[in-house]
Amino acid sequence: MSFDLSVFSNKNIILAVTGGIAAYKSAILVRRLKDYGFNVRVVMTKGAQAFITPLTFQALSGNSVHTELLDTEAEAGMGHIELARWADLILVAPASCDTIAKFAAGLADDLLSTLYLATKAPVWAAPAMNQQMWAAKATQRNLNTLVEDGVHVIMPEAGSQACGDVGLGRMPEPEDLAEQVKNYFHQAQRAIAEKFGLLAGKRVVITAGPTREAIDPVRYISNHSTGKMGFAIAAACYSAGAKVTLLAGPVSLDTPNGVRRINVSSAIKMLDESMHQLEEGCDIFIATAAVADYRVAEVSEHKIKKAGDELNVSLVKNPDIVATIAQQEKRPFMVGFAAETRNVEEYAAGKLVAKKLDMIACNDVSRADIGFASDQNAMTVFFAEQYQMEKRDLEKASKQDIAQQLVEAIHDALHHEIETKVK
Numbered sequence: 192m193s194f195d196l197s198v199f200s201n202k203n204i205i206l207a208v209t210g211g212i213a214a215y216k217s218a219i220l221v222r223r224l225k226d227y228g229f230n231v232r233v234v235m236t237k238g239a240q241a242f243i244t245p246l247t248f249q250a251l252s253g254n255s256v257h258t259e260l261l262d263t264e265a266e267a268g269m270g271h272i273e274l275a276r277w278a279d280l281i282l283v284a285p286a287s288c289d290t291i292a293k294f295a296a297g298l299a300d301d302l303l304s305t306l307y308l309a310t311k312a313p314v315w316a317a318p319a320m321n322q323q324m325w326a327a328k329a330t331q332r333n334l335n336t337l338v339e340d341g342v343h344v345i346m347p348e349a350g351s352q353a354c355g356d357v358g359l360g361r362m363p364e365p366e367d368l369a370e371q372v373k374n375y376f377h378q379a380q381r382a383i384a385e386k387f388g389l390l391a392g393k394r395v396v397i398t399a400g401p402t403r404e405a406i407d408p409v410r411y412i413s414n415h416s417t418g419k420m421g422f423a424i425a426a427a428c429y430s431a432g433a434k435v436t437l438l439a440g441p442v443s444l445d446t447p448n449g450v451r452r453i454n455v456s457s458a459i460k461m462l463d464e465s466m467h468q469l470e471e472g473c474d475i476f477i478a479t480a481a482v483a484d485y486r487v488a489e490v491s492e493h494k495i496k497k498a499g500d501e502l503n504v505s506l507v508k509n510p511d512i513v514a515t516i517a518q519q520e521k522r523p524f525m526v527g528f529a530a531e532t533r534n535v536e537e538y539a540a541g542k543l544v545a546k547k548l549d550m551i552a553c554n555d556v557s558r559a560d561i562g563f564a565s566d567q568n569a570m571t572v573f574f575a576e577q578y579q580m581e582k583r584d585l586e587k588a589s590k591q592d593i594a595q596q597l598v599e600a601i602h603d604a605l606h607h608e609i610e611t612k613v614k
């Protein structure tokens with residue numbers, strides 16, 4: 192089972208637009224919802240069409256707009272019952288006084304009021320109206336009924352209104368509404384992932400990117416690692432229901448959604464933070480970082496001045512982070528990486544044993560089309576002997592795809608271990 196938390200291409204939103212000047216904001220709302228990847232179909236009441244045309248929404252949503260309840264042509268395309276079933280969420284924005292009253296009374300005399308009764312999907316309403324109409328007892332009474340009936344009412348904002356009044360009744364900005372919808376689906380997907388995901392509830396720590404070893408206050412030794420693979424794995428682990436902490440060296444990548452990121456610079460700092468995470472609790476440790484093998488023996492306190500034709504800097508070996516964690520008494524499931532230019536599998540298998548890892552993923556960095564700065568990768572995965580699992584070849588694919596396959600490999604090994612213990 193895989194959950195992509197950043198894309199909602201399988202989620203269907205009906206945006207119902209009713210009569211009110213705020214309808215112009217709904218055009219932007221369609222745009223923002225589409226930006227998040229939602230499928231959007233627009234339903235308009237007669238009142239809405241007095242403010243904005245169906246053609247606008249058709250162009251923005253990429254779907255024909257639904258306006259009639261019993262139009263033979265429209266019903267032949269997607270009838271009202273089908274539309275009610277299609278929706279994962281119905282967002283009424285703006286929701287007029289009239290629509291709110293219809294919902295409260297249970298009328299079914301137009302497409303939207305019928306959809307409201309016919310759908311199982313959650314219904315959200317963003318009322319927008321003149322402040323006096325908002326304050327009217329009947330409106331408040333109807334809104335209370337809606338809330339009692341399970342409608343999520345998004346409170347209007349206060350401010351100056353199109354009619355010249357000042358007060359409560361403005362529809363929130365389209366960006367806010369779209370974000371609320373996105374957050375709702377994120378949380379829903381997260382709840383499923385935490386219950387059923389491949390790494391449900393597991394605490395995962397991932398090292399990623401290069402380390403930076405200071406020479407003096409302005410210079411350092413580092414490498415070309417971009418951190419892309421580690422960040423993709425962090426995203427895949429989170430999507431699989433894990434609690435993820437990413438120990439990131441200096442890279443210019445956005446933190447994946449839901450992932451806790453701790454920036455570190457040197458190998459020593461990365462090790463310190465790894466040990467700290469181990470104390471906090473860690474079930475799976477994934478070392479993707481390209482840790483500098485050596486650091487400068489004595490970091491100069493001041494900028495080293497140019498002098499002479501040669502400069503000798505003495506280096507000392509850095510600790511091996513993944514091997515150190517693997518030696519701890521309460522060690523997590525350990526995953527390492529190996530980037531080699533020759534004898535790839537032989538060296539990787541050697542590191543698996545030498546570093547006491549449970550699993551190692553290796554790739555051939557002599558190939559120009561994969562690895563390091565590339566967005567694609569291909570890997571071979573080996574498991575420690577006690578798992579009695581065959582090596583796995585992960586064919587060339589995007590780093591996201593490879594990350595997903597690695598999550599599956601980790602899951603399979605963990606379950607294999609459980610099965611072997613039970614036998």
Ligand code: C5P
Pocket residue numbers: 398458478479480481482483484509510511512513514526527528529530542
């Ligand atoms: O020995 P080599 O650098 O090839 O090993 C690669 C693996 O070991 C990677 O998983 C890398 O993140 C980890 N490593 C480490 N600390 C080091 C060197 C490598 O955790 N100092």
